[in-house]
Every structure is written in C-alpha cells, then in structure tokens.
Amino acid sequence: MRPPLHIPDLSAAHAVILHRPHTLVQAIIRQLTAIGLNVSASWPELGPEVLGADFVFFDVDMGYDEQFPWAACNAPMPLIALIGSEAPGRIEWAIAQGSDAQLLKPVGDSGVYSALLIARQSFEARQRLQAEISDLRTRLSERQTVVQAVTLLAASGKCDADAYGHLRQLAMSRRETIEQAAQRVVARLASERGSNVYRDNS
C-alpha cells in the first residue's frame, strides 16, 4: 500500500514573483490565484515582505545575485526558477541560487501547481538534510571531548570499555547525546582534578 503523498497546506500561502512586468507574470498569477495563494510581483527589487513569503518565483534570464536578501542557496523558502534561455551559464546561475523547481517559459495554462509541490518537497528535504548534517558535524567535532571523558572515567579504575559504557549510561539516563554527557563529565572532573577521586553524583 502506497503511503499517502504529503500535500502541503497552501491555504493562506503567499507567493512572490520576481520578474519584470510580462504576460508570463499574468499567467502565473492566474494559476496561483486559482490554487488559492496570495500573490505579489516585483522587479528588480524584492521588498522586505519577501522574507515572509512561502514561495518565490524568480527570473533566470535577467536575474542577478544582488536581488536576493539572502546568500545563495540560503533562501528561507522554496525557490522556483523561471527559465527562458536554456544557456548553460544561466542554468548554472539558477542552480547556484538553490532553486527547488523550475518552470519553462512561456508559461501557459498549467505547471504552477506541480512546481509548488515539487519545490516545497525538495526544500523540506534539503532543510532536513542540512539539519542532520550540522548535527553530525557538531557531534564529530566533539570526538576529542568523548575521548577525554572516557579517559577521565577510566582513571577511577575502570577499563576503557566499562568507562565508555558508563558514559553511555549517563547520556541515556539524562536523554542527551554521548557528546553532551562527555562535556558534562569533562567539565565536572576537570574542576575536581587534583583530588583524583571521582564520585558519580549523576
């Protein structure tokens, strides 16, 4: 049995179109309005309200980096590229912005709804992956702390394996990561250094 597709709730969603006045803008506004979104269009500047938008459609043919109030690939919402000229340089630029979906010009009767769904899906997947990567990076950078904590715990007479098991138990009992437990152990034992006695108060 297929799992139900996650359809984003688009009620009261707001879309911004960054494109010079053109029939294409009218075609996109027509589709977005029929779907039920609020729409605004601007060119060449994006107003401050863009930060509250749920989707941004941007022109790839005439677009440039300085139009966006965020660093490339760091838009806080899904981006949809509006591609006319399929010149490799322009496509490269669209990719560099971090576009999540695209519409080819001319835009006719359809295409916007699938672009919204695909853009939202890939934006969310990217956000999830980025969060996971940054979490793993943090944990990776704490390797040294873990080694330090195991060494400190082993100093009370345990073997390395037991010391690590102890650390893991500390983490589990407080529902935190091994790295967080290691930080606490290191902070506490470092302050007790000198007495050479470790008492587990956790």
Place this chain on the structure above:
Amino acid sequence: MKRPIEIGLLYSKEGSYAPLAQACRRGALQAIEDINVDSEFDIELIPVERDPKCNIDLYEPLCTEILRETSARHIVGCVISWSRKEVIPGLERAGGTLWYTLPYEGFEASDHVVYTHACPNQHLLPLLSWAFPRFGRRCYLTGSNYIWGWEMNRAARAVITDNGGEVLGERYLPIGDTDIDRMIAEIKATRPSFVLNSLIGESSYAFLRAYAAMGQEDPYFTSKTCPVLSCNLTECEIDSIGSAAEGLISVGPYFVGWESWPLGTRHDFASSFEASSYSAVRTLATLLNGKPGAENETLADLLHHSNAAQTLIDPETHHTTLPVLIAQIQDGVFQVLQSWEGIPADPYMTHPDRHPQDVQPKLSVIK
C-alpha cells in the same frame, strides 16, 4: 433577428460510458432549444457535433477539428477526466473553451475550461463527513484505473486517516473490466463500515450487483450497516444497475425533484448530468447575450464582463457554486437525506471555509 453562433458538442454516441454522454448531450440540446426560442436572448445557438465513441484517442483530433473547421469557440463535452486532459492543449493553442459538465477529482483550473459540476469539496468531503458519524470510519475503496479512481481514493484516504479512521483495502479495475470477485472477497473478509465506490460504467454495475448478492447472504452488507457510497452515480445509471442499486448513497448538485439549481425556470432534468450540461449552455448564452462579437472573445474576457455576475461561475477557478445534496436510492428513486445550498468550489482544497460540514442535531437527554 438573432445572431447565429456555432457551439461544439463532443459527446460519445456509442462506447462504454455513452449513456452518461447521452445524458449530457440531451441537457445541452434542451438548453440550445430553450435559448433559441427565448426572446430574452439575442442569439441562436447552432450545434456542431462530433462523436468520439468513448475512444480516448479521438477526443483531441475531434476537438481540434471543431475549432479548425467551424466558427465554434465553445465546446460542451468530454465525460471522463482523461479525455478532458487530452483536449486542453488543443484548446489552449486555438483559444477555445471546454465546458465540462461532470463531477471530477479537482486539482485543475484551466484557463480554457469551465467546470459546471462538482469537485471534491462539493462531493467527497461532505459525503465522508456525513458518513463518519452514521456508519463509522473503517472504509474499503474501489476505483477504475485512471485519474478519477486514483485521485478520489488518495483524497479519501487522507480524509479518513486524518479523522482517525482506517482504510481496510483499496483495489482498482481497468475501465470496462468486470472481474470484481477479489474486491467482493476482500470486503467480505474486512467487513468495513462503508465502501466508497469510484468504479465507473460496467465495472461499477457488476460490482453493485455482486455486492447486492452478498447482502442477500449476509445482511451486514446492506445499506443500513455497510452502504456503498458514490460521488458520481446519478439517475441516468439506475436502469443499468437494476434493483442492486437500492440503498446506494450518492452526492451531487441535483437529484430529480430538486429545484435550487440550475438557474432558470426549467427543473425537470432526468439527472444532474442533464442539469449540468443545460446549465453550461445557458451560462454560456448568458455571457454572450446582448454582446455582439463576444463569441470570439477569450473565456477570461467573457468572465470579466458584467454579464458574468448573472452566472454562478467563479472567475478565479472557473468552477461553479452549487448545492450539495446527499441522497439514497429508495424504491428506485433518489431521496435527499441532507442538503447544503450555495457551496463555492474549492478545487485545490485551500479554502476550508468552503467545506460543508455535517452538523448533527444534538439530542438532549431528559432524566
């Protein structure tokens, strides 16, 4: 002197769903006849017909032929969603408009189509919200193997699971296939609280006959405990099903005897398909009335004229504000059990305020 205006009709006279197409055609021709003798209208509509014979590959060429060889810019036609999606690119190229007059699965708002029958917030959502408190939330889903069946069941699954219900099974048949034994066996094994039937044509009739036969053996599978629900069954198919249709519950904007829709004085339609096609032609006539040259304008322009205010068409979605009626076949006739009036369409399910909810009367307990 009336202005003659050609209007295309694209309905099959033979093939698997021809009875539905013929119901639509009768409604459209009735409207043409009424407009042509009505002195309130300054136009005379001349039908230009093509017969796609329920062959999916004939719709696009025949639609293009009407737009190329005649002066008709408006075509009333197509019965299944698949054929509607086939003709849209041709309409877009030629600047034509299709008036689509059957219920469909939503998630479309073409600039070249007017939708005069119901979409899911006008059929599926109210039907499920009505059925849950009466029968339960354990459901079995059937469907024909194309966009209507797939999308109806996807939406139903989402609504059922969001409401804490359960989908016990989901099975499809190719259009025209009548091999329903496995579906019936699964329903017998799972004993759901109701069956949502999105099969069409002969598959649907075969299923309903087999289901009625199962109800003879085990009274659980009858309309009081485990009804079959439908979002597209109308009076025009009751004869093809026979007594097995008894107890079936359907939803639509019109059942025989209801008078709030379509607009106009005529209310003697044989089913909502006649009504909806009648409504399409009458709405088009209203848009063109008193506006020489309007027959060559785009749909978008027509919907921005003052005449559009006399219609029920939403200029943003091109869908129709409709009554929502839930009705059950009792002694061969649909009896309306629940009704809502004036529900605007929400084809993309983004306007929760357009979703009619079943409000049950509260019973007070006297001690």
